[in-house]
Amino acid sequence: MSKLYAELIRIRFLTMLAYRVNYYSGIIIYNINIGAYYFLWGAIYGGQPQLGGLSPEQMTAYVAISWMSRAFYFNNIDQEIAQDVREGKVAIEMIRPYNYLSVKAAQALGEGMFRLFFFAIPGILLVSLFIPFHFPTSLQTWGLYLTSLLLAFVINTEINLLTGVLTFFLFRNEGIMWAKRVMVDLLSGVTLPISFFPGWAQALLAFLPFQAINYYPSMIFAGAAGADKAAQVLLLQALWIFVLLVPIALLWRQAKQKLVVQGG
Amino acid sequence: MIEVKSLVKEFRIHQTRPGLGGAIRDLFRREYKTVKAVDHVTFSVEEGEMFALIGENGAGKSTTIKMMTGILTPTGGEIIINGYVPYQEREKYVRSIGVVFGQRSQLWWDLSPLESFRLLKSIYKVEEAAANAWLDRLIEELDIGSFVNQPVRKLSLGQRMRCEVAAALIHKPKLLFLDEPTVGLDVLVKQKIRDFLRNLNETEKTTILLTTHDVTDIEALCKRVLVMDKGKLIFDGKLAELKEKWGSGTEILFQFRARTTPDQLRAALGDLPCELIRENEYAIRVKIQRSQEMLPYVLSTVMSTFEVSDVKMSEASTEDIVRNIYSTDSEVAAHE
Numbered sequence: 001m002s003k004l005y006a007e008l009i010r011i012r013f014l015t016m017l018a019y020r021v022n023y024y025s026g027i028i029i030y031n032i033n034i035g036a037y038y039f040l041w042g043a044i045y046g047g048q049p050q051l052g053g054l055s056p057e058q059m060t061a062y063v064a065i066s067w068m069s070r071a072f073y074f075n076n077i078d079q080e081i082a083q084d085v086r087e088g089k090v091a092i093e094m095i096r097p098y099n100y101l102s103v104k105a106a107q108a109l110g111e112g113m114f115r116l117f118f119f120a121i122p123g124i125l126l127v128s129l130f131i132p133f134h135f136p137t138s139l140q141t142w143g144l145y146l147t148s149l150l151l152a153f154v155i156n157t158e159i160n161l162l163t164g165v166l167t168f169f170l171f172r173n174e175g176i177m178w179a180k181r182v183m184v185d186l187l188s189g190v191t192l193p194i195s196f197f198p199g200w201a202q203a204l205l206a207f208l209p210f211q212a213i214n215y216y217p218s219m220i221f222a223g224a225a226g227a228d229k230a231a232q233v234l235l236l237q238a239l240w241i242f243v244l245l246v247p248i249a250l251l252w253r254q255a256k257q258k259l260v261v262q263g264g
Numbered sequence: 265m266i267e268v269k270s271l272v273k274e275f276r277i278h279q280t281r282p283g284l285g286g287a288i289r290d291l292f293r294r295e296y297k298t299v300k301a302v303d304h305v306t307f308s309v310e311e312g313e314m315f316a317l318i319g320e321n322g323a324g325k326s327t328t329i330k331m332m333t334g335i336l337t338p339t340g341g342e343i344i345i346n347g348y349v350p351y352q353e354r355e356k357y358v359r360s361i362g363v364v365f366g367q368r369s370q371l372w373w374d375l376s377p378l379e380s381f382r383l384l385k386s387i388y389k390v391e392e393a394a395a396n397a398w399l400d401r402l403i404e405e406l407d408i409g410s411f412v413n414q415p416v417r418k419l420s421l422g423q424r425m426r427c428e429v430a431a432a433l434i435h436k437p438k439l440l441f442l443d444e445p446t447v448g449l450d451v452l453v454k455q456k457i458r459d460f461l462r463n464l465n466e467t468e469k470t471t472i473l474l475t476t477h478d479v480t481d482i483e484a485l486c487k488r489v490l491v492m493d494k495g496k497l498i499f500d501g502k503l504a505e506l507k508e509k510w511g512s513g514t515e516i517l518f519q520f521r522a523r524t525t526p527d528q529l530r531a532a533l534g535d536l537p538c539e540l541i542r543e544n545e546y547a548i549r550v551k552i553q554r555s556q557e558m559l560p561y562v563l564s565t566v567m568s569t570f571e572v573s574d575v576k577m578s579e580a581s582t583e584d585i586v587r588n589i590y591s592t593d594s595e596v597a598a599h600e
Contacts (some may be wrong), residue, residue, distance in 0.1 A: 007386040011372065011379070015546040018374045018415075092370045095363045096387055097355045256351075257337045260275065 004098065005106040012110030016118075023118060030067060037063040038131050043096060052195040057132065058126045058222050059193075064124055064133055065221040066190050066214050071120035075108040075152040076178050081164030086171065101161055101252060108157050117153035136223060148217035151237035156213045158244040159184065165248065167240065168255035189215035209240040265439070265471055266309035266332070271341035273302040273327050301327040304341070312469040314461075316482045317493035325475045329443050332473075333363050346439060358595070359388060362432035366444035369424065370431055370442070371416045375426040378412045381434055388435035402430040405460050421531050422453035423471070429457060433464075439471045440464075446478050458484045479583040491589060498589075503582065510585045513553045519568055519574035520546050529554035532569040533562065 017023070038060060045056050054062060080102060091099045127133065136142055154177045163180050166173050185191055187210035194215045195200060205211055216233040219225045225233060279295045280286065300325045309315065317325050330336040332343060334350035334357055343350055348357035353537060363370075371380040385395050403409050406426045419427065425445065432440065442461075446454045462485060464470050474481060482489060482503065489506050491499035499506060518529075526540040529548055536558065539551040550566075552558045559577075566572065 004386045004389070007383050011375065011383050014379070015372065089368060091330065091335050091365065092368055094354065095333050095358050095361070095370075096388060097354070097359045182473045259336060 005102075008103060008106040009110035009113065011118065012107045013114050016111060016114045026115070026119045027123050029128075030071065030119050031126055034123065034127050036066050037067070038127075050163045052182050052193060054193065054195065054222075054224070057134065058224060060131060060133060062193060062218055062224075064127060064131075066095060066218045067077045068116075068120040069149055069152065069214055069217050069221075070122050070185075070190055071115040071123075072112045072149055073156040074110050074115070075160060077104045077157065078160040078162075078164035078167075078180070080104065080107075081161075082173065082177065089227040094259075101165075101248065104164070105157050105163065108160070109153070112153055136221060140227070141220065141223065144227075144234070145217055145221045148181045148220050148230070148237060150233055151234065151241065152213045152217050154241050155209055155237060155244065156184065158241065159209065159213075161248050162244070162251065165251045165255050168251075168258055180220075184213060185208055187211065188213040189218065193218075209244065212237045212240050265311045265346065266307075266473075267342070267344045268332070269306050269342040270304040271302055271306070271328070271331060271343060272300065272339045273324075273331060273336060274339045275299050275301055283490055293543075298426050300495050302331070302338075305492070305495075305497045307490060307497060307500050309471060310475070310483075311471055312465065313488060314465050314472040315474070315488035316486040316492065317473065317475045317492065318477070318482065318586065319491045323492040324495040325492050326474065328566065329441055329473070329475060333361060333441055334358055357444055359435065362437035362440045364428050364432045364434070364440070364442045364445050366425070366442070368371055369416070369428060373417050374415055376413045376415055377419075377431070380416070380431060381412075381429075384434045390435050395535070396546045398436055398482055399430070399434065402433060405463065406430055407456065414417060415587060422449050425449060425453065426457065429460065436468070437470070440473070442472065442474045442476075444475055444477065446481055454480070461485060475532070483582050493589070507579070507582065507585055509597050511579070513551055514559060515578045516547050516550045516552070516559070516562060517543065517576040517578075518550065518570075518572055520548070521571040521573050522546075524548060524570060529566065529570075532565055536561070538562065 041059050041063060042056070045051055045059070051059070081090075084093060090100070093103070096103075124133075134165055136145070159180065160218065163173065163177050166176060170176075186210065187205060194205060194211050197205065210232075216225075216237060220230050220233065275298070276296045277299055278290075279297050281290055281295070305324075305328060317328065319325050327336065329336050332345060332350060334354040337351045346357065346360040371377055375383075383431055385392075385399075403412060406429060408423065411423050412427065412472070412490070416424060416427070429442075429445070434533060440461075446457065449457070458481065461472060465472055468515060472485070473486065476482060487516050489499065489503050490500065499509065501509075505577070516530060523545045526542050526548055529550070531539055537553065538558070540565050541549040541551065543549050550562060552562060563575070567575075
């Protein structure tokens with residue numbers, strides 16, 4: 001089975017390489033995003049030593065790293081599932097001896113690895129030439145960060161699977177998928193670190209899975225979470241992974257029964 | 265090998281109400297109509313058979329195939345194929361079947377067919393050495409060797425279709441479904457695919473199920489034909505029987521040396537059930553319902569009684585029969 005998933009990841013890698021223009025423009029877009037946020041935050045700080053518990057240096061690192069994390073965990077598999085359902089391609093997926101959702105997740109991982117190696121890492125190296133940026137020095141922080149990032153990927157992928165599977169019931173759910181995309185970016189801390197939210201919002205967000213997607217791994221990377229806190233964070237992420245599995249399994253079982261193949 | 269018992273599939277289709285008021289009411293409460301796409305279909309198939317499922321658009325063929333391949337869950341009835349219930353044990357079951365959808369590709373658009381075959385090999389977890397020998401044979405017999413390295417998006421439809429057939433057979437399934445495999449292909453490619461399928465059926469004893477609108481497919485490949493109409497199975501039997509049942513019979517055109525009237529011919533043939541049509545003073549057309557036994561009798565009787573200068577025979581083609589079935593659907597439904 002692992003051979004199959006390795007092959008799927010490899011194939012996704014290859015298909016992403018097939019379009020060179022996409023690849024080059026991807027690197028540029030990452031730089032523009034990181035650069036824009038860097039200057040925006042520079043203006044907001046306006047010489048103040050601290051905002052929301054973060055120094056300007058920590059904030060720079062936070063912005064760069066949250067975009068680097070996003071490169072890895074972000075994927076469009078919900079839109080791919082929606083397209084498969086709308087165009088009836090899901091029929092082809094169902095005649096194959098595998099679980100459709102696991103395969104989608106494996107493809108997402110292939111895509112995430114591609115983005116990480118070919119967009120994010122070159123992007124962040126390029127950015128570090130222009131703006132002051134400190135990589136963590138301890139191996140432990142790196143290890144914790146990468147583990148947390150992998151868990152973040154799983155949580156985000158689960159959320160995407162959920163919105164994607166909804167297409168089986170709604171047929172057109174672009175609205176939900178776009179709303180989800182904006183919500184994940186806002187509530188996971190890409191647009192704004194969670195510590196900048198008002199107290200009541202932070203309390204509310206603690207009960208939602210979104211900050212486990214970006215805020216937690218970025219805090220670990222920026223050195224704002226100690227070892228104890230980091231362990232707690234990883235545990236919370238693992239918990240969310242299990243909790244989210246339940247609605248996916250239920251919806252998927254219903255979806256297979258309700259499946260209608262569009263177009264002949 | 266295939267057992268299908270009173271299979272039913274219903275779809276709930278939501279009805280849109282007309283106008284703005286209707287659209288607003290639809291927002292709150294939708295009206296649904298239940299449509300029976302497949303209505304108590306029963307048949308069984310032996311190993312090594314090659315058969316066609318035909319019917320108009322919307323007759324329920326594709327829905328039936330989709331239930332047989334485990335894609336759709338039936339509303340009622342039973343299906344057991346290769347010892348599995350397709351929709352319950354889908355992942356295990358689909359290892360034993362191959363499917364070609366004429367209107368959808370199962371190859372990866374941006375990759376070469378060879379890359380797709382490689383991926384399919386790991387999907388089906390086939391044993392490497394045997395799979396390679398089998399793939400070499402597929403590539404040779406389908407004659408796709410010259411373009412398996414090009415990206416699929418650069419292939420012509422005919423080239424792609426042959427690759428699709430190879431892709432469906434990578435894991436050497438015992439049962440192959442082809443849903444309108446020859447749509448839009450030219451005669452030569454059709455011929456290649458048919459020859460390949462016939463050979464596959466003979467050498468590997470692969471059971472092949474075909475849905476098609478192309479009558480020449482059926483004539484070239486299938487002995488057995490199933491006809492569906494409005495979700496019901498209205499015919500299940502040999503192609504020859506189909507011709508007997510719905511064919512407009514056989515026509516014989518006799519050209520006589522001397523002037524001959526239909527009455528003279530009728531006198532010679534006795535009360536044989538046939539229709540005599542006067543073509544001109546020297547020619548008469550005889551229409552008989554079945555060719556079996558009646559044809560030799562008509563020929564020998566007429567030839568021994570009259571001086572005949574020429575004989576032309578025409579049998580209703582399968583195409584005519586299919587047209588008959590499709591156009592007289594109400595009458596056909598009454599047959600059942």
